Amino acid sequence: MTLDEIKARLQNVHGGSARCPAHEDKSNSLSVTEGKNGRVLLKCHAGCTTEKICGALGITVADLFSESLKKEEKPRQEKREFVAKYDYTDENGAFLYRKTRYRTESGGKTFVWSHKDGKEMKIGRGGAEPVLYNLWEAADKPELYMVEGEKDVETLRRMGLTAVSVPDGAASKWHGNFTAALESKRVTIIEDNDEPGKAFAERAAQALFGHAAEVKILDLTREWTDLKPHGDISDVVDMEGSKKDVLRRLEALQITTPVYTPHNAEAAQEAAQSPEDAAEEDAAEDAFFECFRPLSDFDEREAAWLIPGWVPKGQITLLAADGGTGKTTLWCNIVAALSSGRKSLLDTADTDRKPLSVAFLTTEDSVRQKLKRKLREAGADQTKVLTPDFLADKEGLLRDFKFGTHKMASFIRRFRPALCVFDPVQGFIPPEINMGSRNAMRDCMAPLISLGEEYGTTFLIICHTNKRKGASGRDRIADTADLWDIARSVLMMGYTEEAGVRYLSNEKNNYASLQETVLFTIDEAGQPHRSGTSMKRDREYMLAAAAEIKNPTLCNDCKEALLQVLDENECSMAVKDMEAKLKEYGYTFRTIRRAKEDLCASSAIRVKPGGKGAPWVVEKTEFSEPDTYTPPSDT
Template sequence: MEVQTLKPAQPAAMQPRPQIVTVALADVKPEAVNWLWPGWIPRGRLTLIAGDPGVGKSWLTQAVAASVSVGKGLCGEQDPQDVILIAFEDDPADTLRPRLEALGADLGRVHVYQTVRDVGRKGKPVERGLLFPEDAALLVDLIKQTGVGLAVIDPLVAAQNAAIDSHRQAAMRSILQPLHDAARDTGAAIVFTVHLRKSSSDNTLYRACGSIDLVAAVRTAIVVGCDPNDPARRGAAVFKSNLAEFPEPIAFKLENGQMLIESHPALDLTADRLLGPTESGEERSAVDEAVDFLRELLANGPVEAKAVMKEAKSAGIAERTLNRAKVALGVITRRSTRPGEKTGPWVWSLPDSRLPKEVDSAEQRLWQS
């Protein structure tokens, strides 16, 4: 009987294990944030613009696009760049072109999305709609081909795969991560718009429709809304930023097919106020009276906060009304400093009050008269 010698089985080739890659911060070259619109829209990042239908979200994106195309205006002085407008709700012929012309855009630098050319199942060319996250790579290719500085998706939900649940964080990440990568890899600013939830009592950060990840994933988030005192007056304010202090809000009106932007900051149009309900005539009257009261009380310089509260109470002005008037007037609240003292009482002052030239390292000093 022949005895067979069994050779031991050869171990299968070991597959390399995945590795987590890190880098020491000492080896990271620091870079300043590169802004498309200083304080509002960073380059190479995602920016969200939220607002109810009809308040002017699209107008704002188009004003930004016009400014970028000519290198001046709303976004400041810079080299002109091309832009991409993926606008699902505005017709190019009767809406986009007239608006962009009125906004002073270089129309040769504004590229408007029309369709996606693809190959069908039988190898025949077909046209279809843009779909994210599947078409994120196509957007990257387009940005690189055209060298654009700005790409706008208005609104994001119109290009969202219907199978994705907007209220699930993991699902929304499947859309936002490819867009984040597209912005980072191309250096372009990618801006998308969303609608707001109906509730007016939620925190501003939770008002954007869909998952909170929408707001969490972007570096800056902007709200557009109407002035509660004057629905014809619109405003825009940053309500979330990981990159800089909030810039001062802006105000604008839409008249006769034109966007008229106020030349001075709209200090009264905070994000919370833009999201609030429209005020009644009686409420507006009370706030107007409180504004006049503060303007007169602070006319001669800063006044201690306690004294302001006391005078307001004597005048029959409720604290809630006083605070709304404070916001409307743009009153500045700071801790005062007297010679020989480290800190003094909190004081209120008008935004045009003259301040001393000395500036403390922590915060600006306000002298109490």
């Protein structure tokens, strides 16, 4: 079918854009253009597949090809001769895939990609994302060269210089991980002596501007005026014969070349574009402009809540705490309540809800060995709780299931859970993203916001806190404070000075006033129970804990008292009874816990299970049986 015939089946056609027939489209999400050989190109910017779009139009994917293309005979494959192989690795030198270069019988060149599957090499990149060639060597270098191809990288390496190249030459798309890999480095781009080479250099410099410490573009013809068309640095070395002379003149050219600033970028890009590419870009631009509307077109909505006052619907909520505080217990309580239609620890007495579909994604705890039982005991409706089965993933399909990826967006569109829990956040940050980089984290997390508002999914992100002394609030968020900024509600957990009592503090709330801090305990069955509220915040609890830590005399006195209490009780007693006795002597739970940790670390005492249904026991080690189990300090 022709482009006009396809457009005749679409609605609201404007230039190269139209409404997508595969979903309820109100903003011309579909780009429709003609590509090479007369093929009609359909691209839905909301994520609909070409197959789904064709099905909605009543045609097949084959109908998008022109008759001449369908009948075109496959050309005879030329004989080829091996030239070189280039292994692509990650920044640590681990093998990803290989690019093999061949020379054809007509004098041209061709490339074949391959990857390891077990012990075999198979065609293709194996689903791995594109990376820079020679990335591992450039990872710790403050300055380097960028060229178009692997051959030029090896030429510069033989001259003692560090260089990287993109995987597909001047036609390469620029990926965000390229920028991340060259962040804060001084990058000198050597352009090939042709228009595509100049356009690529400009495109790369634009992408690096503001991220790299410095960017320069070298025009080799300023130093080597007789460089042939399409010539590159390898051709320069062949011309000169002396690598020493090339190196001297190259360094001189680098010094005299001014630092790059964006200029005439559109002209360079247009010069390298084919008419088909230009048409595709125009269509994409039309769709981009359709995203902008006057304020009068927006409807006005009140903030909606998944858990009133605590967890806003369709937004990001952050839950942060030290390890062992009970983060998993809390989010399991929330998941169980939402899936079964019951009240959670954070709900008020008049809360009434219907059972909802929820999902949790975790890279820490085993679903089969821990979380299934924990959620069952919390009362979850297991038919409404969705989670990935990592054991069933034999092909590594879940390996790149990360924030900002197409797979993550497709997962939310397909299942549309009311709540999606990520525990911990580090398990879902793409490996190339530096969590300390605010721009990178913003780009990585931003798609969750649009997905939440479009599909009504609320995101609960679990993260650890750091051990920085005197820190509280956003300063306690581990790895990056940007999580605090992007979240609409932030909850922080910790221990109070009372034995077994934890606090949950609402530290940030964009849509309501901060909620009162909830105090709660966790029973022997692992279920949380409210024990009251407090006006204290995370900062006050952290300052109180820091004050006690700064008083070693108090802790030493408590350790002596603990050992004395054990002596008075035949060197063994229930942990709860011991804590109650020390509390009578005026010690806080926090001091008691620290004294217990110190004595366990020095092997003066040991804590062990008291038997089925019986409380935990603390005893002096010289009276304990060998090989007893020492539980976590918060048991």
